[in-house]
Amino acid sequence: MSSGIAGASLQDRKTDQRSSGTDGGAPTKRTPAGAGRRSRRFRREDLIKLGFVLPAALYIVLFFGYPVVKNVTMSFQEYTTKTFFTGEAPWVGFANYVTVFSSQLFTPALLNTALFTAGSIAGQFVIGLALAVFFKRRFPLSSFLRAMLLLPWLLPLIVSSATWRSILDQDSGVLNAALGSIGLSGVPWLTSPSVALFAVVLVNIWIGIPFNVTILYGGLQDIPDELYEAGALDGATGWKAFRHITWPNLRPVVSVVLVLGVVYTIKVLDIILGLTNGGPANATQTLAVRSYQESFVNFEFGVGAAFSNILIVISLLFAIVYLRVNRRAVDE
Amino acid sequence: MRSTTTRDTRPRIIRRPHVLGSLAILAITPFALTACSGGGGAAAGGDAGTLTILDYYNNEPDKTLVGDALDRCADDVGVKIKRETVPGKDLIQKVLQQSSSKTLPDVLMLDNPDVQEIAATGGLSPLSDYGVDTSGFAKGILDAASYEGEVYGLAPTVNTLGLFYNEDLLAAKGITPPTTWDELKTAAAALTEGDTYGLAFSSIATYEGSWQFLPFMWTNGGDEADLTTPAVAEALQLQVDLVNSGSASKSVINWSQADVNDQFMAGKAAMMINGPWQIPALSADTNLKYGSVQVPVNKAGQTPVAPLGGEVWTVPVTGDKDKQAKAAKFVECISSDENQLALAEARFTVPTKTALAEQYVAKVPEMAAFTEQVANARSRTGELGEEWPEAATEIYTAIQLALTGQATPEEAFKQAAAG
Numbered sequence: 001m002s003s004g005i006a007g008a009s010l011q012d013r014k015t016d017q018r019s020s021g022t023d024g025g026a027p028t029k030r031t032p033a034g035a036g037r038r039s040r041r042f043r044r045e046d047l048i049k050l051g052f053v054l055p056a057a058l059y060i061v062l063f064f065g066y067p068v069v070k071n072v073t074m075s076f077q078e079y080t081t082k083t084f085f086t087g088e089a090p091w092v093g094f095a096n097y098v099t100v101f102s103s104q105l106f107t108p109a110l111l112n113t114a115l116f117t118a119g120s121i122a123g124q125f126v127i128g129l130a131l132a133v134f135f136k137r138r139f140p141l142s143s144f145l146r147a148m149l150l151l152p153w154l155l156p157l158i159v160s161s162a163t164w165r166s167i168l169d170q171d172s173g174v175l176n177a178a179l180g181s182i183g184l185s186g187v188p189w190l191t192s193p194s195v196a197l198f199a200v201v202l203v204n205i206w207i208g209i210p211f212n213v214t215i216l217y218g219g220l221q222d223i224p225d226e227l228y229e230a231g232a233l234d235g236a237t238g239w240k241a242f243r244h245i246t247w248p249n250l251r252p253v254v255s256v257v258l259v260l261g262v263v264y265t266i267k268v269l270d271i272i273l274g275l276t277n278g279g280p281a282n283a284t285q286t287l288a289v290r291s292y293q294e295s296f297v298n299f300e301f302g303v304g305a306a307f308s309n310i311l312i313v314i315s316l317l318f319a320i321v322y323l324r325v326n327r328r329a330v331d332e
Numbered sequence: 333m334r335s336t337t338t339r340d341t342r343p344r345i346i347r348r349p350h351v352l353g354s355l356a357i358l359a360i361t362p363f364a365l366t367a368c369s370g371g372g373g374a375a376a377g378g379d380a381g382t383l384t385i386l387d388y389y390n391n392e393p394d395k396t397l398v399g400d401a402l403d404r405c406a407d408d409v410g411v412k413i414k415r416e417t418v419p420g421k422d423l424i425q426k427v428l429q430q431s432s433s434k435t436l437p438d439v440l441m442l443d444n445p446d447v448q449e450i451a452a453t454g455g456l457s458p459l460s461d462y463g464v465d466t467s468g469f470a471k472g473i474l475d476a477a478s479y480e481g482e483v484y485g486l487a488p489t490v491n492t493l494g495l496f497y498n499e500d501l502l503a504a505k506g507i508t509p510p511t512t513w514d515e516l517k518t519a520a521a522a523l524t525e526g527d528t529y530g531l532a533f534s535s536i537a538t539y540e541g542s543w544q545f546l547p548f549m550w551t552n553g554g555d556e557a558d559l560t561t562p563a564v565a566e567a568l569q570l571q572v573d574l575v576n577s578g579s580a581s582k583s584v585i586n587w588s589q590a591d592v593n594d595q596f597m598a599g600k601a602a603m604m605i606n607g608p609w610q611i612p613a614l615s616a617d618t619n620l621k622y623g624s625v626q627v628p629v630n631k632a633g634q635t636p637v638a639p640l641g642g643e644v645w646t647v648p649v650t651g652d653k654d655k656q657a658k659a660a661k662f663v664e665c666i667s668s669d670e671n672q673l674a675l676a677e678a679r680f681t682v683p684t685k686t687a688l689a690e691q692y693v694a695k696v697p698e699m700a701a702f703t704e705q706v707a708n709a710r711s712r713t714g715e716l717g718e719e720w721p722e723a724a725t726e727i728y729t730a731i732q733l734a735l736t737g738q739a740t741p742e743e744a745f746k747q748a749a750a751g
Contacts, residue, residue, distance in 0.1 A: 084428040085453040170583050191582045193736050279537035280585045281732040
């Protein structure tokens with residue numbers, strides 16, 4: 001094995017140890033310093049500091065704290081159209097959660113959410129990584145093409161989903177016409193309950209590719225060329241170079257892309273509403289769609305809030321994973 | 333170096349889960365904020381001689397046509413008006429927002445199946461408080477606008493569903509417009525050719541799909557109070573047969589009524605179930621010759637019963653007694669004979685006063701089938717009231733299950749009822 005490769009993975013291992021060490025040490029160092037400052041009388045400098053913190057704190061409390069707290073309380077209330085006029089939202093304890101968990105649609109929606117998220121992430125990441133590696137090489141028009149890749153990102157989602165809806169139409173859609181011209185039979189993309197989720201995942205992959213390419217391409221740019229040169233001297237080119245140089249060095253970025261991807265994908269609503277509205281026969285119901293429909297179609301805001309709280313908890317778990325992963329990347 | 337990318341993206345993105353996860357609440361937050369700042373807004377909404385009006389006719393030509401009627405009534409009642417229009421899908425959210433901030437308009441338009449839900453919140457005042465005469469109106473629309481025995485609103489005109497057919501395509505096959513389900517199946521099969529399906533209808537997984545199912549269900553004696561009866565299943569079987577035989581596209585489960593109309597206008601459907609509000613678009617295409625008849629019945633002799641569509645004008649409780657009285661006069665004026673005929677003629681809708689039907693059909697012969705259909709039409713909320721949305725959800729869920737082959741029509745309604 002070459003020195004370059006060994007060096008890279010060794011560096012990785014060291015980082016791991018170092019970061020776990022800092023984790024433990026940091027709080028003990030900070031606490032006494034903070035206590036000491038508090039005991040002193042307020043100085044002008046502290047007021048200025050406070051002035052910098054306050055707007056951000058106020059913003060967070062107003063636009064993140066309040067909605068989240070309100071959403072949690074709402075999920076324990078019978079919050080309906082009446083509430084808006086009378087202001088009364090009777091406390092119902094866990095009744096909304098009972099409604100959610102005993103709903104026939106809960107398990108399918110949870111499963112669909114998992115399938116949708118896993119499928120989308122897998123597709124987006126693999127294709128995104130392949131494209132990012134591809135565009136690492138310089139060739140005529142490469143930067144132009146890379147810019148064009150961002151196109152799906154620039155389109156409003158409602159436009160994308162309407163366009164895809166017509167592309168995927170069973171009778172007159174372009175996709176089935178193309179399949180027909182090469183002798184394949186048309187696929188009932190959005191009309192068959194067994195295919196619809198797959199079709200929705202396909203569209204979401206298309207939408208998610210630019211994000212994956214952009215972040216992964218950025219990560220690739222940061223891998224020093226010397227590693228590849230050293231690797232090439234030792235015979236590591238092509239797949240070997242990817243396996244032993246690119247992948248280990250890209251790993252921190254990869255974890256970030258994946259976790260962010262999950263958090264982005266799990267709450268996708270507009271694409272599903274635009275393509276299938278949760279149908280056919282509830283085949284594309286996800287937790288996000290349930291939350292939306294309970295709140296804004298059935299006007300059962302309490303039940304809708306319960307659904308979205310479940311979604312928040314799941315997202316939160318991944319956000320915690322993200323924070324841990326990210327801290328490691330920063331320490332490095 | 334490597335970490336720069338990730339660190340840059342973090343602050344922006346990490347908050348997304350909270351923001352979008354708590355979608356419902358974010359939409360409410362501004363409401364609560366307006367509640368604080370705009371307290372007592374109703375009184376501040378203009379001087380005593382100005383009525384505020386909210387409706388969802390935000391597209392032309394309806395916006396102007398309804399606006400003209402409103403202006404006539406403003407002159408009549410002797411008030412000034414301040415009108416606001418919002419897209420149809422936003423109206424209820426807007427009304428809820430205004431309820432919580434106490435800034436409801438003086439005159440409020442509501443889609444008829446929503447009236448009871450809003451009346452139940454206590455946000456509307458009964459028209460009997462102001463001595464408004466509600467006699468002479470078709471029973472169906474009064475049912476829709478009534479809650480606990482009180483009438484809360486009046487509709488100048490209403491609409492319903494009928495069967496539109498492409499005259500050229502039917503003539504080419506020598507087919508007369510079908511009147512029974514069997515004729516409908518035969519005609520649809522015969523008219524299906526190449527890119528063209530015999531029939532198009534909307535079975536989408538929204539209330540729209542349920543509304544399109546009602547003419548078949550009600551005509552056959554089905555009732556929303558018990559959806560597990562054979563009469564209801566038979567009506568669904570008809571849709572299943574039409575789709576499975578290829579006379580209707582499998583895509584009907586994703587089509588809204590606007591999509592259905594597009595298919596019909598593009599010549600991809602020889603017949604369609606749709607409402608008279610499509611007539612302006614259909615008439616604009618000079619190459620298209622079309623006619624309309626009542627929705628076919630299961631067995632000859634049955635009376636076609638279609639659902640009643642249309643908007644009702646109501647008087648919200650704003651706390652200003654004087655203005656509420658003026659608003660009631662205004663609502664009465666919108667539904668006057670003169671306005672009913674003017675609006676019906678301009679918008680291809682049907683007057684709600686039964687006595688005006690004959691006069692109207694004489695003026696607008698192409699509305700004959702729909703006018704007859706309205707006479708027997710039922711309102712969606714007449715029987716179940718606030719419970720209607722649950723029944724409607726069961727109906728469209730069952731339709732979707734059956735049309736996708738997940739269940740037989742009987743099974744589909746049982747599964748849908750299980751929630």
